[in-house]
Amino acid sequence: MRIVYEKPATLEELFSLMKLLPEGPGVKLLAGGTDLLPQLRAGRSGPEAKERPILIIADIKRIQEFNGIHETDKGLFIGAAETMRAVAEHPLVRRYQALAEGAGRMGCLEIQNRATIGGNICNGSPSADSLPGLLVYDAKAVIISEAPDGTAPRERTMPLERFLLGPGKVDLRPGEALRAVVLPRPPENSQSRYYRRTRVKGMDLSGINAAIYCESPEPKAGAAAWPAACGLTGFRIAFGAVWPTVARARMAEDILNSEPVTRQSFERAAEAVLADMKPRESSMRATPDYKRAMIPVLIEMGISEMGGASD
Amino acid sequence: MKEVCIDINGLTVAAAVDDSTTLLRFIRGAAGLTGTKAGCENGECGACTVIMDGKAVRSCLILAAEAHGASVTTVEGLANKEELHPLQQAFVDHGAVQCGFCVPGMLMASKALLDANPTAGPEEIRAALGGHLCRCGGYKAMADAVRDVASRKPQQ
């Protein structure tokens, strides 16, 4: 298979490259290349490349529509080609703490300088580090494709959680690209935390990861701290490497949000996740037993850190 | 094939290379600069780290064609003729160089850090070097060397 590198300057140029599908050469989008280059080297470039004599690598980094981090009336727009480092450091992302932390803890600095948020999402890893934070903020995926009549490009928007179909699989049809994610503005009193557990302290993919989001009423002086009734509400919880995709733990959220959070309701919430989990038996990074043990720990860490516990 | 021009340590290097050639292979091949090391060629070890347009990157994960028009600094661009760069001198003074294979990558990651943050503290230094593997296990001496340079900066 011969590789041909192209760097389209505009969406029109990108779509005309992508139109070469399905006969002629295969086309693969390139953002940071931190997943794609190792995959190409290992001969794992997906069905797009199989049995094709030529694979076009279309570099999207220069195309304006995939870039930028800014507020819109629908929330915070983060272009798919923005790097994990940019996401981790951008002042507008700071209020989405679990996302900023996830981006800032993946890989290492040199990887974060290249890896993009769009690549992290589209590669479809069940423990991708940007995804738990994105899901607890109800991020939307903005998907772009050429208009049928060749005029303005077409966009469709869907909940990011539904965009994730399975390991290595996202809801992109031929001719489509992920343009951006949009995060609705969270209430002022919201906060979130990100946790990841890896085998070794240095660089490793997450064995299990989680984002916990909640809202708290106005803090009162002398208010109780977890494990007493700490007044947290509006829980949203997402786990990676617990199901085939990163996903929200809605059964646990429902339990925590239906009554004041107490040790009993916390324990039932953790049980609900354990009863529903579908971890890969063959994961190299964490055994199902380890994940079972970590699920309650991570949920409680979130509650206690955000609920003002001192320990 | 692609005609690729990259500014490496202030000199323009132009060559026609295969589209699948990595920046690492361009630096070591077309440019003939073998200070940048090829370790895992999979993004995991950090030996191939160079500074591209001001940022530390792994040259094994970048296509040469992607770097067309970019400015790259490699370990050969650190010393000023016979005079070692302060980071290189500190690595020597702290005994941070054993076999030396990881050192060009460690130096470039350290330089990118201090260029952006001349007074980086221990935590920032650990974060900058955290993705670099040293088979000889010299991590502490390297972090100490970088700290040494960082703590000198304000007085200069």
Ligand SMILES: Cc1cc2nc3c(=O)[nH]c(=O)nc-3n(C[C@H](O)[C@H](O)[C@H](O)COP(=O)(O)OP(=O)(O)OC[C@H]3O[C@@H](n4cnc5c(N)ncnc54)[C@H](O)[C@@H]3O)c2cc1C
């Ligand atoms: C050493 C190392 C350590 C790593 N550590 C971590 C880690 O700790 N956590 C983690 O989550 N990941 C990690 N990764 C994986 C990888 O860095 C991330 O998934 C990264 O975010 C991928 O982004 P990219 O821009 O490099 O993607 P690319 O490699 O450019 O693309 C990845 C895939 O997504 C597709 N794609 C990219 N952009 C778009 C788009 N806009 N629309 C449609 N399809 C698109 C590509 O065609 C390709 O199939 C690591 C990788 C390496 C090499």
Ligand code: FES
């Ligand atoms: S050779 Fe590039 S990271 Fe190992």
Ligand code: FES
């Ligand atoms: S000095 Fe030998 S690998 Fe680091």
